[in-house]
Amino acid sequence: MMKHTLSRRRLLGAGSALVGMSLAGCASTASGPSIGRVVVIGGGFGGSTAAHYIKLWGGNVDVTLVERNASFVSCPMSNLVLGGYKQMGEITKGYQGLKALGVKVVQGEVTAIDAAGKKVRLADGTQLAYDRLVVSPGVDFMNEAVAGLATPAAQGKFLHSWKAGPQTVALRNQLTDMRDGGVVAISIPKAPYRCPPGPYERACMVAAYLKEHKPKSKVLVLDGNPEIVSKKGLFEKAFKDRYSGILEYRGNAELKEVDARNSVAKLEFEDVKADVINVIPPQRAGDLARSAGLINANNRWVNVNWQTMESTAAAGIHVLGDATMSAPAMPKSGHMANQHAKVAAAAIINQLQGLPVNATPVVMNTCYSFVSQTEVVHVASVHQYNAEQKTFLAVPGSGGVSAVANVLEGRYALSWADNIWADMLRA
């Protein structure tokens, strides 16, 4: 009898209370049954952010992050280490913040992904079962594209330093060991590559160091592209106004071959002898993407469904960051990988709950580059999902670059680093 007196309104009211409870439940991280198991491979900008946000937003999800290194070393800000303006300790962060949130962090190397069996195998034999998998493998290098670069000896001499860590320290040591009057060559691959403005920032940081400490030395920028790929006018101005006489820029200077014995970089029509040759090789999606059969764009990158970041090659596997075949005008950047991760996190939580995914995701990018120890230039863009074209498109009229290099944005750049590191690692 009582039940019959329940009005529809009362019933809905009770329902709203339930909704309130379930939403409050999202904020908790420990109680209640798990809604699923997510394994995240790669603890960089993409993977760490994904692990963080799946836990933050999903609550009772079992999240395991697999990363080969004990701590994270940031590529953004690593050029400051080359210039001597930052120490490695300032760009190195631990995974303790994610652990404290309840993410299981496993240091290890993934050797195989079993997409059909939904399992990941690690080098030590451990198997991790998942309901959904996130792969954020970054890039690996196409050393075979440069003759003479395939050997460990050549790679030990011609450092890429395009993954921050031991190579950052080693290149810094090559610079400090170099005689005054030496030549540093920086080779930039044809786009697309990780961090479009990064090589030009690096050229500025190396030039700033030489200008101060070894003023008879030179930086030679050998760009495989016809012209500066990002923030062109701003970098041209920095090269001319700040580093004239020290820095020389050459476009259409693609590296064909390296000669380790004579320390020579060979271009199409010219051989360049230099004391230090920093070779940033052409890149493709990381090795794991290749071995897992995820690469399906130009034999280099991974195509994804941009509403979920799910690979078009394998169901249930979400791929983030530099490894993806970029949408139009979308840079391969740590900032963008972090944004990819949030699209994936939202989608994965909904998918685990059987809910529709967000049909209208938005991502944005900001890249700050140092042109001197304190002055910075930015490029920014906002990308909205376009249902018709099924991709992200930059919003016309939005985004842009700095009017001029300035110290205020130097402070913003450092603040950006602190905030994005916290946003990915809670550290």
Place this chain on the structure above:
Amino acid sequence: MRFIRFLAVAFLALASNWATAQIDLNLARNLAATCANCHGTTGQAVGKDVKSLAGLPAANIASLMAAYKAGAIPNTTIMHQIAKGYTDDQIKLIAGYFADQKPAK
């Protein structure tokens, strides 16, 4: 029977309400998360150089963004370029989300 049918209808209505409510809430959350790289997770910024947005009145955030979008803020470095990438409705959702967050310590 009629009662059971009523219950079924009521629960369907409930389920769809619930789904809609959650998607709308998540849309604001998802949009606001695009700001976190600079303004901190849930708008709680690290450091003093960039503004924390958590706990600010929604109307203040929305009107500031509108002013950025209109190019009405002098000497800005980047926000005028970013604001133009979001629709007015998206800005409203973002502002509402940050207003509901606990202010940074």
